[in-house]
Amino acid sequence: MIKNDVQLIYDILSGDDTAFTALVQKYQKSVHALAWRKVGDFHYAEEITQDTFLQVYKKLSTLKDPRQFSGWLYVMTNRICSNWMRKNNPALQALETTPMEDLEKSAYARYVSEQREIESTEHRHEIAKRLLEKLPESERTVMTLYYLGEMTTREISRFLGVSVHTITSRLQRAKKRLQQDEERLVQEILGRVQLPDSLIENIVQGVADMKPTPTATGKPLLPWAAFGAAAVLGTLLLLGLNNQYLVHFQKPYSFEAQSEPTIEIIDTPIVLDVDVKPAVQNRIGRATTADKSTGDPSSKPQESQLLQEMSGVMRSGTDKRFQNRNFPSVFQAWDNLVGSIEDKQTSGNIEPSDNKTLYTERLTKHDLHWSPFFGLWWETTAAEPTYGLSTQLSGELEAAKVVRQQRLALNPNMLFLVEIRIHNHLRASAFPPDSEFWLRDSNNRIIQNRSNEYMMDLLNPDLQNLLIQRIGAIANCGLFDGVMIAGFHANATGFMDRHFHDATDEEIIAATTRILREVRTRVQDDFLIIVNTHRTKPTAYVEYVNGTFIETRRDANGSYTREGLQRIEDTLLWAETQLREPQVNCLEGEGIGTLPPDSPENLRWARVFTTLSLTHSDGYVLYTDGMRAVDPQAQHHAHYWYPFWDANLGQPVGKKVQCYDDSEGLFIREFTNGWVVYNRSGKTQRIELPKEASGVASGLKNTRWHTVPDLDGEIFLKKVVLSVGATVDTDTVTVVRDPEGKQNEK
Numbered sequence: 001m002i003k004n005d006v007q008l009i010y011d012i013l014s015g016d017d018t019a020f021t022a023l024v025q026k027y028q029k030s031v032h033a034l035a036w037r038k039v040g041d042f043h044y045a046e047e048i049t050q051d052t053f054l055q056v057y058k059k060l061s062t063l064k065d066p067r068q069f070s071g072w073l074y075v076m077t078n079r080i081c082s083n084w085m086r087k088n089n090p091a092l093q094a095l096e097t098t099p100m101e102d103l104e105k106s107a108y109a110r111y112v113s114e115q116r117e118i119e120s121t122e123h124r125h126e127i128a129k130r131l132l133e134k135l136p137e138s139e140r141t142v143m144t145l146y147y148l149g150e151m152t153t154r155e156i157s158r159f160l161g162v163s164v165h166t167i168t169s170r171l172q173r174a175k176k177r178l179q180q181d182e183e184r185l186v187q188e189i190l191g192r193v194q195l196p197d198s199l200i201e202n203i204v205q206g207v208a209d210m211k212p213t214p215t216a217t218g219k220p221l222l223p224w225a226a227f228g229a230a231a232v233l234g235t236l237l238l239l240g241l242n243n244q245y246l247v248h249f250q251k252p253y254s255f256e257a258q259s260e261p262t263i264e265i266i267d268t269p270i271v272l273d274v275d276v277k278p279a280v281q282n283r284i285g286r287a288t289t290a291d292k293s294t295g296d297p298s299s300k301p302q303e304s305q306l307l308q309e310m311s312g313v314m315r316s317g318t319d320k321r322f323q324n325r326n327f328p329s330v331f332q333a334w335d336n337l338v339g340s341i342e343d344k345q346t347s348g349n350i351e352p353s354d355n356k357t358l359y360t361e362r363l364t365k366h367d368l369h370w371s372p373f374f375g376l377w378w379e380t381t382a383a384e385p386t387y388g389l390s391t392q393l394s395g396e397l398e399a400a401k402v403v404r405q406q407r408l409a410l411n412p413n414m415l416f417l418v419e420i421r422i423h424n425h426l427r428a429s430a431f432p433p434d435s436e437f438w439l440r441d442s443n444n445r446i447i448q449n450r451s452n453e454y455m456m457d458l459l460n461p462d463l464q465n466l467l468i469q470r471i472g473a474i475a476n477c478g479l480f481d482g483v484m485i486a487g488f489h490a491n492a493t494g495f496m497d498r499h500f501h502d503a504t505d506e507e508i509i510a511a512t513t514r515i516l517r518e519v520r521t522r523v524q525d526d527f528l529i530i531v532n533t534h535r536t537k538p539t540a541y542v543e544y545v546n547g548t549f550i551e552t553r554r555d556a557n558g559s560y561t562r563e564g565l566q567r568i569e570d571t572l573l574w575a576e577t578q579l580r581e582p583q584v585n586c587l588e589g590e591g592i593g594t595l596p597p598d599s600p601e602n603l604r605w606a607r608v609f610t611t612l613s614l615t616h617s618d619g620y621v622l623y624t625d626g627m628r629a630v631d632p633q634a635q636h637h638a639h640y641w642y643p644f645w646d647a648n649l650g651q652p653v654g655k656k657v658q659c660y661d662d663s664e665g666l667f668i669r670e671f672t673n674g675w676v677v678y679n680r681s682g683k684t685q686r687i688e689l690p691k692e693a694s695g696v697a698s699g700l701k702n703t704r705w706h707t708v709p710d711l712d713g714e715i716f717l718k719k720v721v722l723s724v725g726a727t728v729d730t731d732t733v734t735v736v737r738d739p740e741g742k743q744n745e746k
Contacts, residue, residue: 482528
């Protein structure tokens with residue numbers, strides 16, 4: 001009988017080393033494949049594989065849930081690879097002299113005809129490596145695990161901690177990106193790789209060397225221990241303890257053993273697992289100040305005591321929360337929520353300090369929010385009470401956890417991101433006045449842009465180190481799902497305030513790439529990185545970035561043109577197909593600040609951006625009040641909550657960017673509870689739906705025929721059949737989610 005992971009782990013912890021050998025045999029190819037993907041050399045990958053399994057043996061008792069072993073193994077392998085790359089800079093012989101075009105369509109034919117004569121095994125490995133480099137990182141990893149690790153999509157899903165559907169999609173896209181001959185070449189090269197028998201032998205010997213030599217002094221304790229255990233068990237039975245305590249008592253080994261920090265992959269989106277004394281200012285991250293004396297930027301940050309405690313709890317459920325949302329899905333940019341359309345008497349923004357209950361209720365209508373810093377801050381010192389040079393978070397972590405949990409209790413699918421600025425700052429107090437982080441003019445004055453923001457010198461390596469370490473601290477604290485990088489534009493030619501900087505395009509791209517690449521080596525694969533690119537595409541950073549914040553402004557005529565909308569559509573669709581998964585794209589439309597938020601024009605444009613987002617993406621949408629364009633002192637991104645967003649569409653079942661009846665500019669998409677239509681075709685359109693539905697904005701009930709004006713959009717909700725002859729509109733159905741994220745209709 002083949003034992004599963006849980007049975008093998010129990011046997012190992014009970015002293016059965018043959019069970020550990022079986023575990024190594026089961027996972028050695030997976031670990032080696034991931035290691036090769038990370039370090040790029042098969043022989044070094046074998047050494048890392050051996051080191052990984054020795055660490056697994058040492059730390060197996062710290063794994064709280066044996067069912068999560070494969071995910072735990074992935075995290076450990078990834079960490080050991082990162083440590084190895086920091087310590088080593090091997091001069092690996094690469095296929096630098098082979099032009100990429102030579103590896104295109106003719107690669108497979110040339111390989112078949114010439115491999116016996118001129119290509120060594122290492123050369124073939126390099127060919128596979130170069131072909132895989134054409135893929136985004138997420139697809140490259142899946143392809144490597146599939147062919148080299150010989151894993152099924154379900155096994156890869158458990159290993160990486162994402163859904164089978166996501167893995168299947170990544171694999172299919174990877175195959176499409178590679179030409180047929182190239183994919184066959186990768187499959188044949190990687191499929192031939194066989195790990196040496198000596199690998200398992202070395203691991204087994206390493207395990208044997210770990211064990212201390214038993215001493216013969218003293219009487220054996222086992223009989224007395226057995227007698228004592230029997231006495232305690234008998235006492236428990238006499239006291240009438242119930243079965244749940246006996247189950248824990250009978251475990252052959254404690255999986256709750258306290259040991260070195262590990263990462264546990266859990267299914268719940270609520271992090272509850274850290275014991276921290278309240279009212280204590282806890283610190284997370286690295287305690288060093290970023291200056292020229294910080295040393296090697298790639299050195300591993302020192303973990304504080306709190307980080308060691310929190311490293312046992314991994315931020316979990318990002319994919320699950322992303323996939324379980326009901327649509328429309330609205331995001332909250334910063335804390336600038338004004339109120340509801342029905343409550344226009346609300347003056348100014350609603351701040352958490354004004355009415356916490358009202359603020360929390362309205363905030364949790366949104367499925368994604370930045371920046372909820374939960375009362376934490378970057379640590380300051382007596383010498384530098386305001387300057388944010390620290391990479392260490394301070395504050396009451398327990399209170400921050402409570403706030404996060406309260407919001408997840410109201411909306412289990414919320415994602416929480418933190419804003420990071422990489423080239424400007426709102427406040428001059430961000431750094432000391434004499435800091436070299438500021439960008440300066442010929443008179444040594446800090447340069448300000450047109451929005452009076454203070455420009456930062458992105459090319460300063462110490463500033464880059466500070467940003468990298470801060471994002472790492474955000475990822476490691478366990479409260480946040482990712483970062484939104486503001487002040488970021490797709491490529492140097494679209495770089496915000498480009499004319500203030502003397503750097504070349506290549507220098508700006510290189511600096512930004514270094515930040516993103518270094519961050520990716522320090523964080524989990526599910527840690528989200530969103531960048532603010534406006535209507536441009538971050539083509540230089542596709543393997544590092546999950547999504548875009550498409551912060552649009554009205555076109556030159558003060559409105560949105562058809563051409564402008566088409567560019568927005570093109571950018572959004574590109575981001576939905578090209579960036580790393582999960583792709584988390586946020587589209588923001590700018591309201592007309594000179595008109596009331598519930599004016600016909602503002603309501604129409606809110607529908608336009610909502611339906612554009614729904615038909616072209618699986619992302620998030622927002623429509624602002626537009627006051628910033630009227631009043632420079634008004635808050636950016638302030639918005640009301642529109643009733644249109646309360647429609648219960650469910651989840652998408654139809655494809656994106658489908659034209660209705662082949663009509664140019666008229667898009668339709670089906671959801672579980674209805675349809676969405678977005679119209680920029682140039683004329684009013686009359687459409688026929690597959691079944692009777694009700695228009696959310698029009699109020700037209702239970703008909704298949706509906707009219708959608710030009711530059712407008714509509715949501716149509718299906719009928720729900722309750723019994724024979726009885727129906728109810730979908731918009732009267734309340735959808736609630738239990739803590740597991742499952743939907744239930746009432």
